[in-house]
Structure formats: C-alpha cells, structure tokens
Amino acid sequence: MTSTSETGPGAHSPVPTLEMVAAAAGVSRATVSRVVNASPSVSGPVTEAVNEAIARLNYVPNRAARSLASRRTQVIALVVPETTAKLFSDPFFASVVQGAALYLSDTDYTLNMLISSETRSEKTRRYLLGGNVDGALVVSHHSGDHSYEHLGQSLPIVFGGRPLLQSESESYFVDVDNEAGAATVTRHLVEGGRRHIATIAGPQDMPPGFDRLRGWSRAMDESGLDAGLVEIGDFTPESGAAAMRRLLARAVPIDGVFAANDQMAAGAYSAIYAEGLRIPQDIAVAGFDGNYFSSTAVPALTTINQPSHELGAKMAEVLVRRIENKPVQRVTLMETTLVVRPSTAPLEITASQVIPPH
Amino acid sequence: MTSTSETGPGAHSPVPTLEMVAAAAGVSRATVSRVVNASPSVSGPVTEAVNEAIARLNYVPNRAARSLASRRTQVIALVVPETTAKLFSDPFFASVVQGAALYLSDTDYTLNMLISSETRSEKTRRYLLGGNVDGALVVSHHSGDHSYEHLGQSLPIVFGGRPLLQSESESYFVDVDNEAGAATVTRHLVEGGRRHIATIAGPQDMPPGFDRLRGWSRAMDESGLDAGLVEIGDFTPESGAAAMRRLLARAVPIDGVFAANDQMAAGAYSAIYAEGLRIPQDIAVAGFDGNYFSSTAVPALTTINQPSHELGAKMAEVLVRRIENKPVQRVTLMETTLVVRPSTAPLEITASQVIPPH
DNA sequence: GTGAAAGCGCTAACAG
DNA sequence: CTGTTAGCGCTTTCAC
Numbered sequence: 001m002t003s004t005s006e007t008g009p010g011a012h013s014p015v016p017t018l019e020m021v022a023a024a025a026g027v028s029r030a031t032v033s034r035v036v037n038a039s040p041s042v043s044g045p046v047t048e049a050v051n052e053a054i055a056r057l058n059y060v061p062n063r064a065a066r067s068l069a070s071r072r073t074q075v076i077a078l079v080v081p082e083t084t085a086k087l088f089s090d091p092f093f094a095s096v097v098q099g100a101a102l103y104l105s106d107t108d109y110t111l112n113m114l115i116s117s118e119t120r121s122e123k124t125r126r127y128l129l130g131g132n133v134d135g136a137l138v139v140s141h142h143s144g145d146h147s148y149e150h151l152g153q154s155l156p157i158v159f160g161g162r163p164l165l166q167s168e169s170e171s172y173f174v175d176v177d178n179e180a181g182a183a184t185v186t187r188h189l190v191e192g193g194r195r196h197i198a199t200i201a202g203p204q205d206m207p208p209g210f211d212r213l214r215g216w217s218r219a220m221d222e223s224g225l226d227a228g229l230v231e232i233g234d235f236t237p238e239s240g241a242a243a244m245r246r247l248l249a250r251a252v253p254i255d256g257v258f259a260a261n262d263q264m265a266a267g268a269y270s271a272i273y274a275e276g277l278r279i280p281q282d283i284a285v286a287g288f289d290g291n292y293f294s295s296t297a298v299p300a301l302t303t304i305n306q307p308s309h310e311l312g313a314k315m316a317e318v319l320v321r322r323i324e325n326k327p328v329q330r331v332t333l334m335e336t337t338l339v340v341r342p343s344t345a346p347l348e349i350t351a352s353q354v355i356p357p358h
Numbered sequence: 359m360t361s362t363s364e365t366g367p368g369a370h371s372p373v374p375t376l377e378m379v380a381a382a383a384g385v386s387r388a389t390v391s392r393v394v395n396a397s398p399s400v401s402g403p404v405t406e407a408v409n410e411a412i413a414r415l416n417y418v419p420n421r422a423a424r425s426l427a428s429r430r431t432q433v434i435a436l437v438v439p440e441t442t443a444k445l446f447s448d449p450f451f452a453s454v455v456q457g458a459a460l461y462l463s464d465t466d467y468t469l470n471m472l473i474s475s476e477t478r479s480e481k482t483r484r485y486l487l488g489g490n491v492d493g494a495l496v497v498s499h500h501s502g503d504h505s506y507e508h509l510g511q512s513l514p515i516v517f518g519g520r521p522l523l524q525s526e527s528e529s530y531f532v533d534v535d536n537e538a539g540a541a542t543v544t545r546h547l548v549e550g551g552r553r554h555i556a557t558i559a560g561p562q563d564m565p566p567g568f569d570r571l572r573g574w575s576r577a578m579d580e581s582g583l584d585a586g587l588v589e590i591g592d593f594t595p596e597s598g599a600a601a602m603r604r605l606l607a608r609a610v611p612i613d614g615v616f617a618a619n620d621q622m623a624a625g626a627y628s629a630i631y632a633e634g635l636r637i638p639q640d641i642a643v644a645g646f647d648g649n650y651f652s653s654t655a656v657p658a659l660t661t662i663n664q665p666s667h668e669l670g671a672k673m674a675e676v677l678v679r680r681i682e683n684k685p686v687q688r689v690t691l692m693e694t695t696l697v698v699r700p701s702t703a704p705l706e707i708t709a710s711q712v713i714p715p716h
Numbered sequence: 717g718t719g720a721a722a723g724c725g726c727t728a729a730c731a732g
Numbered sequence: 733c734t735g736t737t738a739g740c741g742c743t744t745t746c747a748c
Contacts, residue, residue: 015487015488015489017741017742018741018742018743019741019742027718027719028718028719028720029719029720029741029742029743030718030719030720030743030744031717031718031719032742033742033743033744034717034718034743036742037743041717041718042717042718043717043718046717046718058484060484060485060487060488060489060490061488061741061742062426062488062489062490062740062741062742063422063425063431063488063489063490064421064422064423064425064426064431064740064741064742065422065426065724065740065741065742065743066741066742066743067421067422067724067742068420068422068423068426068723068724068725068726068740068741068742068743069723069724069741069742069743069744070724070742070743070744071724071743073421073422091449091452093452094449094451094452094455094456097452097455097471098452098473101471101473102473105472105473105474110470111470111471112468112469112470113455113459113469113471114463115456115459115460115463116463126416126418127418129373129418130373130418130419130420130421131373131418131420131421132418132420132421292650292654293654296650296651296654296655297654298656375724375725375726376725376726377725377726385734385735386734386735386736387725387726387727387735388727388728388734388735388736389733389734389735391726391727391728392727392733392734394726395727399733399734400733400734401733401734404733404734419725419726420724420725420726422724422725422726423724423725423726423727423740424725424726424727425726425740426724426725426726426727426739426740426741426742427725427726427727427728427739427740428726428727428728428740429727429740
C-alpha cells in the first residue's frame with residue numbers, strides 16, 4: 001500500500017496513443033483511426049505501414065475515448081432481474097450468462113453484468129438509459145417477466161423467454177421451443193408402450209408452464225390418447241410430489257408421467273416410491289430442463305435438454321445484429337433435444353408379463 | 359429492420375449533459391461535477407440546487423467522458439482462464455462470478471467478464487493493459503494458475519486461490535482454507551468412531567490437492583492415528599473410483615475415507631458398492647466442495663462447504679480496496695463449513711456389533 | 717486517399 | 733467555496 005513507483009519523473013506514457021502510432025507511421029491521426037476501424041478507403045501500403053506501427057508499439061485503442069467520440073459504448077448489459085437467492089440456486093442463469101459471454105468474446109462488445117434485485121431496479125433503469133450501454137440482454141428464467149419491456153423503446157433489448165402478454169409482443173426474444181420439446185418427450189413415452197400418461201404441469205401463467213402443457217396435450221391428442229390426467233405444480237420438487245400424489249389418488253391406471261421440469265419429476269419419484277411402485281416398470285417418468293436433477297436421479301431421468309448456452313449466445317447474437325442494424329428475426333426458437341435415460345425404459349422388455357403379476 | 363425513427367430532424371438531445379444541469383442550476387459545470395462526485399467543498403444551498411436540477415432533468419453522467427477525463431474506468435475485469443468445456447461443467451465458477459457481481463452492484467464499479475480460452479489469452483492481456491479496466495479478478499478453479507501473475511505489476515489483480523509457486527507470492531489472493539477444512543472433516547470422522555481413515559487426495563501440484571492432504575494428515579496425527587492410507591486422484595469421479603479400489607486392495611482395514619472433492623467421493627461410492635460394502639455402516643465417506651454431487655449422492659455425502667459466493671464477493675472487495683488505495687491484507691482465507699450428512703453416521707449406533715458380524 | 721480541425725462530456729488544476 | 737481553462741484519446745465532417 002505504500003506508494004510504489006509509477007509516474008517516475010519524465011516517464012514516458014506507458015500506453016501508446018493513436019497519435020504516437022500516427023507519428024511512427026508517418027501519417028495523420030485520422031488515417032490511423034481509419035485503419036483501426038477497417039475503413040475501406042485507405043491504400044494498401046499505408047494500411048500496412050500503420051499496422052506495422054501498431055504492432056511495434058503494441059497499441060491498444062482507448063475504449064473511453066472511442067466511445068466518447070463515436071457515441072457508441074461497445075458495451076452490452078446483461079440484466080438479471082432476480083432475487084439473489086434464486087440466482088444462486090439456478091444453474092440455468094449461469095449457463096445463459098456463460099453462453100452470452102462466450103459469444104461476445106469473439107466480438108468487440110463487452111459484457112456488463114447487472115444484478116437487479118428489486119430494490120435497485122430504478123438504479124438499473126437509469127444506468128441503462130444513461131447512455132452507458134449499446135443494448136441489453138434480459139434473462140428471467142421460467143417467467144417471461146418483461147418488466148423492462150418499456151425500455152425497449154429507448155434501447156435495443158433482447159429477452160430470454162417469450163413475453164407473457166400478447167400486448168407486449170413487440171419485443172425481441174429468444175426462447176426454447178417448449179411446446180415442441182414437451183410433445184417430443186410425450187411421444188417418446190407413447191413409443192415406449194405407455195398409454196395412460198399423466199402430466200404434472202407448471203403454473204399456467206408462465207409461458208413455459210403453459211407451453212409445455214400444450215405440447216403434452218397435442219402429442220396425446222395426436223396419439224389418440226386421453227389428455228385428461230393433468231395436475232398443476234409450481235416447478236418445485238415438493239409441488240411435484242403433491243401433484244403426483246393427487247394423480248395416484250385418482251382411481252385410474254397411470255403408466256407414464258411427464259413433469260414440466262426436472263425438479264417436479266424428482267418430487268414425483270418420491271411420491272411414486274411412497275406408493276411402493278417402481279420406475280420405470282410401473283410408471284415411466286420424464287422431465288424437462290436437463291439439469292443435474294435429471295442426471296443424478298435414481299434411475300436417471302429421461303428429459304428434454306434446454307440448450308441454455310446456445311440460448312445465451314443466440315440472445316447476444318440477435319442483440320448485436322439489432323445494434324448494428326442488420327436484419328434479425330424478432331422471435332427465435334431454440335430446438336431442444338430428447339435425452340433418453342432409464343426412467344422411461346420401454347414396456348416391451350416386460351412383454352412376457354402382459355398379464356399382471358398378481 | 360427498415361430504418362426506424364431515430365434522429366428526427368431537430369430532435370433535442372435525449373440525454374441531458376452536465377452542461378445542461380449547470381445552466382438549469384445557474385452554476386458552472388465544475389460545480390455540478392463537484393456535486394456529482396460528492397466533493398465536500400460545495401455549499402449546502404448550491405448542492406441542493408444542483409441536485410434538484412439533476413433530479414428534474416433526470417441527469418445521468420456519461421461514463422465514457424468521465425473515464426476519459428479522470429483516467430479511471432470504474433470497470434473491473436473478471437478473467438476466467440479456462441476452456442469453455444470446463445467452464446460449463448463447473449458450478450464453482452458461476453458462484454464466484456455471481457458473488458463478485460453482487461458485491462460490485464453496490465459499488466460504482468461494473469463487472470466485465472472475459473472468458474479467455476487459450477487462443478485468446480494474448481488478446482485478453484492486451485485488453486487488460488490497454489487501460490480499459492481499473493483492475494482484474496482472476497478465477498481459476500482448483501489450480502492456483504497464476505499465468506496472469508506478471509500483469510500484477512501493471513494492474514491491480516486479485517486471484518482466487520493461492521499461487522502454486524513460492525516465488526510468485528507477491529500477489530494478492532483470496533482462498534478457501536483448504537487445510538483447515540480437511541482437518542475438520544477428518545476430525546469429524548474420528549469423532550464418529552472411525553479409526554482406519556484413508557484419504558483420496560488431489561494432484562499434489564495443485565494447492566487445493568496439496569493443502570487438503572496436509573489437513574487430513576494433520577488431523578490424523580493429532581488424533582494419534584496412522585496417516586499412511588493415501589491414494590492420489592485427479593479430482594474426477596473415475597480417478598476417485600480407481601483410488602478407492604487401490605485402497606481396498608491393500609490388505610488393511612478401512613472404516614472411513616476422506617476424498618479431496620465431492621466428485622472423487624462419488625467415484626469412491628461406486629468402488630465401495632462394487633465390493634459389496636455399505637456406506638456408512640462399513641465405510642464412512644466424506645468429500646469437499648459441497649456441490650450437488652454431495653447432496654444428490656445416496657446416501658447424501660458429508661462434505662466441507664466452500665463459500666464460493668463469499669469468495670467472489672471478497673475478491674471484489676479486496677480489489678476495490680486496492681484500487682482505491684485503502685489498506686488490505688494480501689492474503690485472505692475464507693472459512694469453510696462442515697456439512698454433516700448420512701454418509702458419515704457415527705459407528706456408535708452399531709455399537710452392539712463391536713464384534714465383526716462374520 | 718489523406719489531412720486538418722472541431723469536438724464528444726467530463727474532470728482537474730489553478731485562480732480568484 | 734466557485735468559476736475558468738485546458739485537455740483526456742479518439743472519431744468525423746470537410747476540404748484538398
């Protein structure tokens with residue numbers, strides 16, 4: 001902490017400026033600027049000379065000066081409007097952030113992470129509107145929360161997850177194809193020989209909850225099966241267990257369950273085991289998300305994998321295109337993948353037991 | 359993507375400048391600047407008038423201009439020198455990043471995440487030295503990798519994890535107290551009645567591997583037990599399983615194992631089960647890290663919890679203090695906590711079986 | 717194609 | 733205590 005040698009007397013600037021490059025290359029500052037910004041209107045020889053000088057001096061442009069002059073910041077905000085508790089417990093966020101950061105590391109943009117728990121949302125808004133960023137990414141898992149929607153008029157924003165309300169759908173967003181994923185995993189259950197397939201749906205006021213139920217229904221209809229076995233949970237394991245108990249309490253046969261996320265599927269496991277039933281022999285179980293709940297469950301859980309890094313990367317890509325006025329689709333849906341695991345092993349292996357054992 | 363209304367003809371600047379505030383408050387720009395920067399040398403009435411104008415105009419300072427003039431960026435880089443594969447699979451990083459981001463969200467600093475996979479490390483270095491950030495946080499899980507060490511001379515840096523080499527220990531770092539944690543969990547095993555306790559250590563060229571082995575040894579010595587049952591792994595589940603097999607192959611009794619991380623403990627589980635032994639009845643198992651491997655194992659794994667968010671927050675705190683020339687310790691050790699789970703249930707409940715069952 | 721000149725919005729001595 | 737005066741390092745018309 002004692003002052004260390006820094007600006008010794010007559011010390012030359014440690015960081016070379018554009019002006020120094022210009023002098024070294026024998027051109028004007030404007031020309032160097034053009035080369036740095038890859039302007040097409042600089043002759044070959046001059047470009048070379050400048051690049052040589054840049055390399056020799058190890059020149060790095062000063063972002064602040066560049067931003068100030070160009071009125072562009074080259075900064076993208078990543079807004080996470082969540083309580084810290086939720087943030088800490090959800091691996092999805094981390095993946096999305098990493099995906100976005102990774103994509104941007106290949107561009108000239110820089111990621112600026114803003115955690116905006118309730119109390120500071122006003123501060124966040126002002127920061128965003130204060131000309132500190134060129135655009136913003138808003139990630140709110142599983143909620144479709146677009147409370148930053150109105151900022152979209154002043155700043156390019158890309159949301160993760162589709163908006164809940166129709167009226168808000170002027171916004172750009174990237175989402176996972178929840179409905180298709182749910183339909184796919186449901187079809188997988190059908191192909192495994194299951195005929196009495198229930199679902200533990202998510203809250204119907206959240207897009208993922210709604211869309212996944214819809215996908216299940218569609219697949220059931222298409223397979224000519226009854227789509228009446230529905231119970232609603234809130235995406236927690238406990239709610240999954242409770243929903244499963246309600247399903248089992250209905251006096252109808254059930255040989256398969258699709259839970260709208262892995263946590264609820266984990267809850268369903270315990271309810272099923274509590275009844276002395278077996279997975280997958282008696283009831284096949286499938287989830288959605290593809291997080292560690294699915295891989296560590298016993299037996300491992302069949303699920304629909306969400307491409308969370310790709311989602312983050314895609315959000316960043318869409319935003320950059322918007323900022324640079326390149327054409328982009330307002331809505332991007334990411335494909336999911338089915339991950340088959342023992343929890344949905346087909347019934348055929350027990351074909352010899354078509355007659356119930358007891 | 360057709361051009362939308364932006365700069366309408368004669369449109370007034372949407373973002374108020376400091377100059378406009380000065381005019382509105384009837385003072386000079388310098389005075390406004392002083393108020394914004396909380397300089398003590400501005401009279402009460404004037405401060406009030408300026409603040410009123412700021413609020414009325416909804417003024418937000420321009421970061422770029424401020425940085426350019428003050429030669430401070432208010433930006434902190436978070437460097438993650440890892441392959442993307444590792445980054446994506448390790449929950450530790452995410453926690454540290456979140457902790458740092460959360461801490462900084464209460465300050466005037468902003469986090470700038472740099473993912474620096476091998477190929478781009480030169481680009482990263484130049485960026486860091488190009489005056490784009492006020493300081494850097496370097497997080498490299500489990501490795502003590504300080505390849506950015508030499509930058510410490512030009513830029514304040516705080517590392518996560520202690521450096522491997524003695525010679526490099528001029529650097530500031532925050533680390534988990536690996537040795538104390540390992541000793542604590544080992545003592546816990548001893549208190550549970552275990553007497554033949556082995557360890558599956560991590561690589562001895564990584565500080566955490568080394569320190570945790572040391573903690574185990576120390577606790578064993580202090581308890582008067584033999585500290586000879588050591589096998590080395592590489593922190594993967596597979597290596598943990600292999601090490602456990604080697605331990606079991608030694609023709610000596612083993613009733614407890616401390617694995618240097620949860621993944622290796624998970625591997626040990628499978629080797630133990632493969633021998634027809636039971637956890638915890640025959641062998642108690644404990645890990646280190648406190649990630650989901652420990653909570654989802656069956657039986658759930660006793661482990662040492664790493665305060666990863668706190669570590670991230672502390673790193674940020676130390677760095678900010680360095681930047682602002684406030685006193686800070688060069689080394690900060692974070693305390694770990696013991697999480698007791700069924701995998702180390704005490705032997706006492708089977709006290710009646712002091713005589714081996716066979 | 718290239719250079720000259722005029723700032724971008726703010727801070728930081730220096731006077732007063 | 734407050735105003736004046738210079739820039740910070742770069743981009744960007746506008747001439748040449």
